[in-house]
Amino acid sequence: MKGTMNNPLADPTEQLRSVERTRIQALVSGDMAVARLLHSPAFQIITAIGENMSRDEYLSAVESGTVQYVRWEPGDIAVRFHGDAAVLRYQARREVIFGGSPMPPASYWHTDLYELTDGAWRAVWSHITEIY
Secondary structure (H helix, E strand, C coil), X not given: CCCCCCCCCCCHHHHHHHHHHHHHHHHHXXXXXXXXXXXXXXXXXXXXXXXXXXXXXXHHXXXXXXXXXXXXXXXXXXXXXECCEEEEEEEEEEEEEECCEECCCEEEEEEXXXXXXXXXXXXXXXXXXXXX
């Protein structure tokens, strides 16, 4: 993660893209220490099936293997800044095992809201929509 969270010399757009890629890799690899750093305590996710989960619920599901990301490949990540907040939007191809059942590989839209807090970008909201 060096150079992704607190590097004032980095291009802000590339910095955010790097943070999002690091967050994705942490979730895929099960690196919960990094995942916790990159998700705000106030984090909420709306999953592709419409479930609203808090940070603790979501990260517990990943840590326990209830949600297991097999593959998560983001495309080009668009970034829009609004003061100390930024919105990221991208399409991704994912394979997920949910509750022990493999889901068919699918493409999704991801929209994520990040906030800059204490010099570090952290995900606050995430919304996922399957592309049919």
